[in-house]
Amino acid sequence: VIPGWFSEISSMWPGEAHSLKVEKILFQGKSEYQNVMVFQSSTYGKVLVLDGVIQLTERDECAYQEMITHLPLCSIPNPKKVLVIGGGDGGVIREVAHHSSVEKIDICEIDKMVVDVSKQYFPDVAVGYDDPRVTLHIGDGVAFLKEVPEGTYDAVIVDSSDPIGPAQELFEKPFFSSVAKALRPGGVVCTQAESIWLHMDIIEDIVANCRQIFKGSVNYAWTTVPTYPSGMIGFMLCSTEGPPVDFKHPVNPIDENESQKSVRPLKFYNSEIHTAAFCLPSFAKRKIGSK
Numbered sequence: 001v002i003p004g005w006f007s008e009i010s011s012m013w014p015g016e017a018h019s020l021k022v023e024k025i026l027f028q029g030k031s032e033y034q035n036v037m038v039f040q041s042s043t044y045g046k047v048l049v050l051d052g053v054i055q056l057t058e059r060d061e062c063a064y065q066e067m068i069t070h071l072p073l074c075s076i077p078n079p080k081k082v083l084v085i086g087g088g089d090g091g092v093i094r095e096v097a098h099h100s101s102v103e104k105i106d107i108c109e110i111d112k113m114v115v116d117v118s119k120q121y122f123p124d125v126a127v128g129y130d131d132p133r134v135t136l137h138i139g140d141g142v143a144f145l146k147e148v149p150e151g152t153y154d155a156v157i158v159d160s161s162d163p164i165g166p167a168q169e170l171f172e173k174p175f176f177s178s179v180a181k182a183l184r185p186g187g188v189v190c191t192q193a194e195s196i197w198l199h200m201d202i203i204e205d206i207v208a209n210c211r212q213i214f215k216g217s218v219n220y221a222w223t224t225v226p227t228y229p230s231g232m233i234g235f236m237l238c239s240t241e242g243p244p245v246d247f248k249h250p251v252n253p254i255d256e257n258e259s260q261k262s263v264r265p266l267k268f269y270n271s272e273i274h275t276a277a278f279c280l281p282s283f284a285k286r287k288i289g290s291k
């Protein structure tokens with residue numbers, strides 16, 4: 001460990017640790033679920049860390065939040081009801097709010113400390129909570145979904161941390177079955193699905209489970225995020241049986257003018273990068289392909 005630097009050490013990426021120079025530690029706390037830390041970095045702005053793992057930095061959070069949200073929502077016409085599981089920092093709901101067709105945004109985050117800390121230290125991310133369409137539920141996403149009446153949502157977005165700690169169940173088959181039940185026919189889910197450089201075994205399991213559960217399309221997409229392990233992260237996009245969804249060709253592009261009027265113009269997402277996100281390197285294509 002280099003003094004004055006934060007190094008992201010985890011058994012999920014053995015033998016490597018990305019480091020950021022720390023200017024000042026702004027917050028350190030322990031919630032019921034995890035250690036929460038915020039620090040000011042020299043080059044990536046403020047950084048949110050949970051159990052020693054970087055969740056977001058002010059500089060590159062746009063790449064993750066915009067892609068995990070607009071990949072699913074731009075793939076279906078007129079999304080109206082959206083559920084976010086996790087995503088307590090508020091960045092995903094900020095992005096959902098770009099879609100004027102959306103009438104209701106539910107968010108279920110297990111850890112209230114993540115919400116409170118984000119509101120205090122990341123106002124440009126937590127601004128999502130100001131939208132009147134948002135209802136925040138503090139609780140376990142797995143339990144929340146079990147109570148959701150069948151066919152309620154057009155889209156579910158699962159913005160989880162890694163599958164060690166409170167998010168573990170969000171990577172398991174029973175959870176995906178509950179998501180499928182909560183979606184209307186032809187509804188879509190987008191879940192955080194780790195890195196093809198580091199976690200091909202996890203991704204293969206997710207793909208196998210999703211192919212059994214989601215009878216529409218099942219696709220893996222990815223984006224660059226410089227401060228995530230291996231500099232990238234992937235998403236699993238699936239649709240339920242019903243009106244077909246072609247994730248690779250957005251049918252609901254975000255109108256540039258409308259997006260400029262909103263709280264925060266898009267920084268990363270556009271329709272070209274949407275389609276490109278589904279192109280996989282050959283080694284990953286051989287393992288997971290697409291349906």
Ligand code: PUT
Pocket residue numbers: 053054055159160161162192228229
């Ligand atoms: N919300 C995504 C976090 C990923 C951390 N490795």
